[in-house]
Structures are given as structure tokens and as C-alpha cells.
Amino acid sequence: MGSLILTNPKITINSVDLTTHVDQVTIEQNLADIDVSTFGTASKLHLAGLSDNKFTVSFLMDFAVGSVDQTIYPLVGSTTNVTVQPVNGATSSSNPVYSFVVVVLDYKPIDAAVGAVSKSAATWPISGVVTRNIT
Amino acid sequence: MSATIESMAEAIAAQLTTAGIRSTPYLGDTFTPPIALVAIKDVTYHEAFGVYPLGMYRFDVYLICARPSDRAGIQAIEAYMSSSGTSSIRATLEADPTWGGVVENAIVRSSGPMAGISLGASGAVYVSVPFTVEAYTS
Numbered sequence: 369m370g371s372l373i374l375t376n377p378k379i380t381i382n383s384v385d386l387t388t389h390v391d392q393v394t395i396e397q398n399l400a401d402i403d404v405s406t407f408g409t410a411s412k413l414h415l416a417g418l419s420d421n422k423f424t425v426s427f428l429m430d431f432a433v434g435s436v437d438q439t440i441y442p443l444v445g446s447t448t449n450v451t452v453q454p455v456n457g458a459t460s461s462s463n464p465v466y467s468f469v470v471v472v473l474d475y476k477p478i479d480a481a482v483g484a485v486s487k488s489a490a491t492w493p494i495s496g497v498v499t500r501n502i503t
Numbered sequence: 504m505s506a507t508i509e510s511m512a513e514a515i516a517a518q519l520t521t522a523g524i525r526s527t528p529y530l531g532d533t534f535t536p537p538i539a540l541v542a543i544k545d546v547t548y549h550e551a552f553g554v555y556p557l558g559m560y561r562f563d564v565y566l567i568c569a570r571p572s573d574r575a576g577i578q579a580i581e582a583y584m585s586s587s588g589t590s591s592i593r594a595t596l597e598a599d600p601t602w603g604g605v606v607e608n609a610i611v612r613s614s615g616p617m618a619g620i621s622l623g624a625s626g627a628v629y630v631s632v633p634f635t636v637e638a639y640t641s
Contacts, residue, residue: 374552375549375552375553375556376552376553376554376556377552379552387551387552387553388551388552388553388555388556388557388641389551390551390552391550391551391552393552428550428551428557456553456554483610483612485550485639
């Protein structure tokens with residue numbers, strides 16, 4: 369049984385590779401819990417409802433050309449494609465690419481204390497499904 | 504951007520020397536105060552994802568000043584520890600926080616406490632003050 373210390377993933381937003389400006393990333397898949405219990409059963413019955421997925425990312429801010437701010441700022445209020453791969457390399461069954469569309473509902477270009485590294489975290493809803501590609 | 508610890512220490516020493524603060528990028532066995540000696544303290548790797556990830560490099564800069572008298576020695580140290588002024592080590596190292604493009608960003612985090620030390624066979628007394636300097640680079 370293997371394990372992975374995540375140090376070299378690949379994270380693209382709107383086709384821009386922002387990996388080296390990210391220090392935390394989460395893809396969260398959640399489905400609604402639908403109670404379909406009926407009379408005559410001793411235990412509750414459940415079905416999966418609609419999915420409500422989220423993407424969380426923490427940026428180390430960079431305002432240079434082609435970097436974080438120039439990529440994210442124009443996307444606020446719109447949808448964009450995101451891909452996340454555990455290891456920056458060939459796509460395979462053991463190194464899948466997760467791809468999905470997010471709605472950029474919030475963005476904090478400045479979120480730092482004096483003398484601290486300028487970081488910015490955001491959680492965006494995923495519109496639709498999370499696709500797991502292995503080829 | 505990728506820099507070695509050696510190149511960062513040399514950049515600190517060069518920036519201090521340019522401002523008139525004599526400096527060496529290593530802890531020399533022999534030196535003549537006043538002088539700033541640069542030494543790497545610790546490194547935090549993987550501050551971001553990537554093959555060559557962002558790292559945080561913390562240096563100690565030991566400023567060693569002679570004590571011709573109590574008052575003169577303290578005044579020199581006060582000028583070096585001040586936040587501004589021509590002798591300010593903080594202002595000098597943050598005037599160009601990339602140190603000539605060697606690092607992505609740098610900050611002088613703190614200085615002190617000062618301490619008396621004796622050097623050489625004569626046991627002459629000097630004042631030493633450490634400055635903690637942080638640099639970020641891949």
C-alpha cells in the first residue's frame with residue numbers, strides 16, 4: 369500500500385498553470401443525503417441526491433504578468449475550467465487528472481498581515497460534475 | 504527563480520557592503536570589527552507546490568562592533584538597529600528586497616538582543632547583535 373506526500377501536483381485554472389503559487393488545494397465531492405425511509409422498516413433508508421461539489425485553493429499571491437492576480441481577477445463572476453493532477457506527469461490510472469468547472473464567486477487579491485507572505489484562499493462551487501480522466 | 508544559499512549569503516553581504524557596512528558571507532575565524540557576518544540559520548522547504556518549490560531561508564547576520572567606550576559603542580549599535588537611517592541594517596537589506604534579483608522577496612524580521620563578547624588573545628570586549636533575515640525563493 370503506497371502513500372503520497374503531495375509536493376508536486378499540477379494545478380491549472382483557465383488553462384494557466386499556477387502550481388508553484390499554490391500551497392493548499394482541495395476537491396470536495398458532496399451529495400445530498402435523501403431520506404427515503406418508510407413505515408415498516410427498522411432502519412432509515414438513504415439515497416444520494418444532487419451533488420454539491422467545491423474547490424478550495426490557497427494562493428501565494430503574485431501580481432506579475434501571467435501569474436495569480438492577472439489570471440484570477442478577470443474570472444470573478446464567471447465560470448472557468450480547473451484541472452488538478454496529484455503528480456505533474458503523464459496521466460494514468462494511478463495519476464488521474466480531475467477536471468471540472470468552477471464559478472469564481474469570491475476573490476481576495478489582498479489578504480495579509482504586515483510582514484507576512486501575501487496569501488489568498490478561496491472556495492468556489494463546482495458547476496456540474498468532477499471528471500476523473502486516466503488517459 | 505532559483506538561488507543557492509551561498510548566493511543569498513553573498514547577496515546579503517554585498518548589499519550591506521554597498522551601504523558602507525563591511526560584511527562577509529560566512530562566519531570567519533578572524534575579522535576586525537565593525538563587521539557583519541552572515542550565516543544561514545534554517546530553511547523551510549515546500550512553501551508552495553512544484554518541482555522547485557518556494558522555500559523560506561532564514562539567515563542570522565551577526566553585527567560585531569568595537570567598544571571604544573560605552574557610549575560610542577552603544578550609539579553605533581543603535582544606528583545599526585534603527586529602522587531607518589544610513590546605517591540601518593533593516594533599511595539597507597529591504598531597500599532592494601530582491602537583493603539584486605537573487606531572491607523573490609526578503610524581510611529583516613528582528614534584531615537583538617545585544618551581548619558583550621570577548622575576542623582574541625587580549626580578550627577585548629565587543630558588542631554583538633544578531634539580525635534575523637528571511638528570504639523567499641524557489
